[in-house]
Amino acid sequence: MANERFSSVWDAIEDTPEQADNMRLRAELMGKIADRVAEWEVTQKVAAERLGITQPRLNDLLNGRISRFSLDALVNLSRPALGGHLHFSFEDKPKEAAMI
Template identity: 65%
Template sequence: MSIEYYDSVWDTIEETPEEALNMRLRSELMAKIAGRVQEWGITQNEAAHRLGITQPRLNDLLNGRINKFSLDALVNLTGPARFHLELAIEDEKEVAA
């Protein structure tokens, strides 16, 4: 039996590399936003209001219900969470070098 290694747990769960990348990005954004909410030290109702979402929606985010959030929805929360988000697209040839 050989042992396989993956860069991300999502690579083992998802069927395609594109799906794995989408899930990895979503999980990273969720973790950052959840961390920011914790830093605020305020109630979920106050944090939800700050983010412009409902308290049940915030609860889904804080409890890691990743399938309830699209990448687009999470990107839209980065502004109210006071994050600066940039997209870096690199040529695979340059990354491998």
């Protein structure tokens, strides 16, 4: 059996590149929100109130339960957590990879 190489864990475990991209974005956004909550140095109850969610829902986020959050839900949480606005960027594949 040959070893396959993947650019991320999501590419290895998801069925399609689109699903892998969705999971990658969700994981990144969850991490950013969790980092900001940690910076607040408040209880989960207070942090949940700031985010407008329940404490158990915040606990799911802080414990990385990615399957419990849609990308939409995380985008909606990003404004109270991160402030400012969310920026999206798209990187083109190198031409050689795109032709395969």
